Amino acid sequence: MTNISISPDEITRGQPYPGAPDNWKRFFTFSTDHKVIGIQYIVTAFFFFLVGGAMAMVIRSELLTPEADLVDRTVYNALFTLHGSLMIFFWTFPVLVGLANYLVPLMIGARDMAFPRLNAISFWMIPVAATLMLASFLVPGGPAQSGWWSYPPQSIQNPTGNIINGQVLWILSVAINGVSSIMGGVNFVTTIFRMRAPGMTWFRMPAFCWAVLAAQLIQLYGLPALTGGAIMLLLDITIGTSFFRPENGGNPVVYQHFFWFYSHPAVYVMVLPVFGMFSEVLPVHARKPLFGYRVIAVSSVVITVISGCVWVHHMFASATPPWMRMFFMVTTMLVAVPSGIKVFGWVATIWGGKIRFTTPMLFALGGISNWVFAGITGIFLGSVPIDLHVHNTYFVVGHFHYVLYGTIVMGIYAGIYHWFPKMTGRMYYEGLGKLHFALTYIGVQAIFLPMHPLGLQGMPRRVASYDPEFIYWNVIASLGGFLLGVSVLPFILNIVSSWIRGPKAGNNPWRAYGLEWLTTSPPPVENFEEIPVVVSGPYGYGKNQPLVANQARLGTIEEPATS
Numbered sequence: 001m002t003n004i005s006i007s008p009d010e011i012t013r014g015q016p017y018p019g020a021p022d023n024w025k026r027f028f029t030f031s032t033d034h035k036v037i038g039i040q041y042i043v044t045a046f047f048f049f050l051v052g053g054a055m056a057m058v059i060r061s062e063l064l065t066p067e068a069d070l071v072d073r074t075v076y077n078a079l080f081t082l083h084g085s086l087m088i089f090f091w092t093f094p095v096l097v098g099l100a101n102y103l104v105p106l107m108i109g110a111r112d113m114a115f116p117r118l119n120a121i122s123f124w125m126i127p128v129a130a131t132l133m134l135a136s137f138l139v140p141g142g143p144a145q146s147g148w149w150s151y152p153p154q155s156i157q158n159p160t161g162n163i164i165n166g167q168v169l170w171i172l173s174v175a176i177n178g179v180s181s182i183m184g185g186v187n188f189v190t191t192i193f194r195m196r197a198p199g200m201t202w203f204r205m206p207a208f209c210w211a212v213l214a215a216q217l218i219q220l221y222g223l224p225a226l227t228g229g230a231i232m233l234l235l236d237i238t239i240g241t242s243f244f245r246p247e248n249g250g251n252p253v254v255y256q257h258f259f260w261f262y263s264h265p266a267v268y269v270m271v272l273p274v275f276g277m278f279s280e281v282l283p284v285h286a287r288k289p290l291f292g293y294r295v296i297a298v299s300s301v302v303i304t305v306i307s308g309c310v311w312v313h314h315m316f317a318s319a320t321p322p323w324m325r326m327f328f329m330v331t332t333m334l335v336a337v338p339s340g341i342k343v344f345g346w347v348a349t350i351w352g353g354k355i356r357f358t359t360p361m362l363f364a365l366g367g368i369s370n371w372v373f374a375g376i377t378g379i380f381l382g383s384v385p386i387d388l389h390v391h392n393t394y395f396v397v398g399h400f401h402y403v404l405y406g407t408i409v410m411g412i413y414a415g416i417y418h419w420f421p422k423m424t425g426r427m428y429y430e431g432l433g434k435l436h437f438a439l440t441y442i443g444v445q446a447i448f449l450p451m452h453p454l455g456l457q458g459m460p461r462r463v464a465s466y467d468p469e470f471i472y473w474n475v476i477a478s479l480g481g482f483l484l485g486v487s488v489l490p491f492i493l494n495i496v497s498s499w500i501r502g503p504k505a506g507n508n509p510w511r512a513y514g515l516e517w518l519t520t521s522p523p524p525v526e527n528f529e530e531i532p533v534v535v536s537g538p539y540g541y542g543k544n545q546p547l548v549a550n551q552a553r554l555g556t557i558e559e560p561a562t563s
């Protein structure tokens with residue numbers, strides 16, 4: 001492999017193209033710089049996170065009392081439908097794509113993504129799709145009310161008789177989001193396969209990049225199924241076909257197969273990059289190599305394969321034949337094996353390490369602990385007898401949110417805090433970060449833990465009113481929800497104030513290994529003045545070995561001796 005270099009004059013720092021704004025205004029342009037696009041994704045996603053979170057606050061306010069006395073039932077249905085849809089399609093997916101957009105080219109030593117213009121188009125489809133979904137508040141009948149899964153025959157009801165209605169806008173919005181995700185998947189897979197720096201073999205590639213690759217492969221094999229089901233649903237609503245209309249011979253359960261074939265693996269599209277972040281944060285802040293790096297890397301791919309064989313466990317109560325229940329119960333349990341390997345590797349990594357309890361480390365440890373709890377309850381839900389008992393109850397909601405908020409959102413926070421100095425060149429305020437962690441971790445337990453006894457006692461989900469016997473746990477959950485809402489405030493204050501006038505971070509404030517720390521903070525447009533030539537893996541803490549052959553010309557890593 002050859003050493004590729006460019007002269008300093010060829011580097012246009014801060015400018016994605018000649019004449020482009022070299023300041024904050026570039027984040028509002030059609031930029032092809034993967035780092036600008038990454039931050040555009042992250043900020044846009046966070047805006048919709050706040051919108052979806054506000055909807056959750058209204059939902060929990062309604063559930064403070066057994067009576068439906070705060071909002072109309074149709075409004076309540078629309079709120080929990082759009083809350084779930086925004087959080088899945090316009091918060092979790094985009095913010096993770098944003099982080100991957102920013103980091104993957106830096107971590108593999110590339111100058112940009114493989115298809116920069118396609119990358120920019122993928123991003124700009126997100127605000128268009130989200131605006132379309134929110135615009136459904138303005139059409140007759142209001143937004144879709146059938147949940148983020150939009151099961152027929154409920155979702156194909158059209159009482160207003162209008163072609164343009166909330167459910168149609170929901171489908172179009174999700175379809176645009178799906179096309180954006182497919183384009184992003186092609187871009188990530190091509191970039192990782194074709195644009196790694198010289199010397200970066202597969203097993204010198206950071207675990208985060210392995211996780212992103214595995215997640216994007218799921219996008220490519222799973223999204224066509226969801227897209228096909230959505231198109232058939234759209235045809236049923238608009239022109240009266242009968243794919244899912246039981247009165248005309250259609251089968252609504254077929255839609256469930258289309259939906260869950262993608263939407264269960266989609267959980268791994270979201271959680272695998274977070275696993276990758278855990279694998280990056282823990283070695284840095286424990287000053288130890290990632291234990292079992294190769295096994296952890298390969299386990300991401302194993303999860304990708306197994307996750308394609310588990311979707312029916314969402315349909316144990318949908319007249320699924322017994323043989324199919326047994327098969328999918330076993331495959332669901334199998335996911336615990338590669339997931340458990342990762343947890344074992346993370347625990348072994350921090351064991352005996354020189355742990356620094358920084359904000360990203362706290363969020364990583366908190367996210368892992370929540371994942372372990374979610375994994376245990378996931379085993380329960382994968383078991384046919386228990387799943388049938390708690391089907392459609394708040395037990396499922398509690399488990400799902402321990403995965404989505406307790407693990408994924410806390411992992412996202414860990415990643416944002418960890419790479420914030422690289423993105424902005426400034427350090428965040430540690431005190432505000434730890435306050436944010438404390439409020440978030442307590443809030444997660446307070447809102448989502450009570451949902452488990454509620455579900456075991458039989459409280460159904462998606463209801464605005466409930467039996468008074470469930471009020472105790474609902475009040476605790478609602479108070480926890482309000483605390484979780486308040487927890488976002490120190491994060492916003494910290495990020496905004498730090499970005500504007502936080503202390504200068506330097507290029508490598510964590511003394512971390514990894515190519516992204518060998519360039520400036522923030523990095524120049526083409527990332528590296530000289531393409532790195534990789535000679536070892538990314539987790540050489542305490543090994544006193546060079547990471548790249550041309551390290552003297554790129555940057556330094558200060559490595560203290562380990563015990």
